[in-house]
Amino acid sequence: MKKNDLILAAAIILIAAAILAFQFFSQSDGEHRVEVTVDGESFGTYDLSEDQTVEINDTNRLIIEGGEARMEWADCPDQVCVNHRAVERDGESIICLPNKVVVSVESSEANELDGIAQ
Numbered sequence: 001m002k003k004n005d006l007i008l009a010a011a012i013i014l015i016a017a018a019i020l021a022f023q024f025f026s027q028s029d030g031e032h033r034v035e036v037t038v039d040g041e042s043f044g045t046y047d048l049s050e051d052q053t054v055e056i057n058d059t060n061r062l063i064i065e066g067g068e069a070r071m072e073w074a075d076c077p078d079q080v081c082v083n084h085r086a087v088e089r090d091g092e093s094i095i096c097l098p099n100k101v102v103v104s105v106e107s108s109e110a111n112e113l114d115g116i117a118q
């Protein structure tokens with residue numbers, strides 16, 4: 001019984017270590033994407049490793065360059081989104097409140113883990 005407890009404890013530690021290692025590696029070279037939503041509805045998902053320009057309707061222009069995304073232009077009055085720094089890490093986002101545009105960064109690995117957890 002005691003020996004079994006030790007084996008169980010060792011197994012749990014190993015699994016925890018494996019998950020930590022997986023998260024570490026997926027953060028360092030995981031594939032990051034930005035998801036764009038307009039008024040709560042998905043507009044599109046774009047690969048951060050691919051330089052591109054995304055025209056979001058006629059209200060915002062998102063630039064993806066060098067692994068980060070920034071709002072280059074917007075017709076909103078406050079220009080908060082344009083002045084926001086570029087985003088590149090999981091969970092970072094640029095929000096344009098007047099146009100209800102949300103640009104958020106996520107990694108594909110994190111999404112899969114979320115899917116399993118839910």
Ligand SMILES: [Zn+2]
Nearest residue numbers: 074076081096
């Ligand atoms: Zn804006």
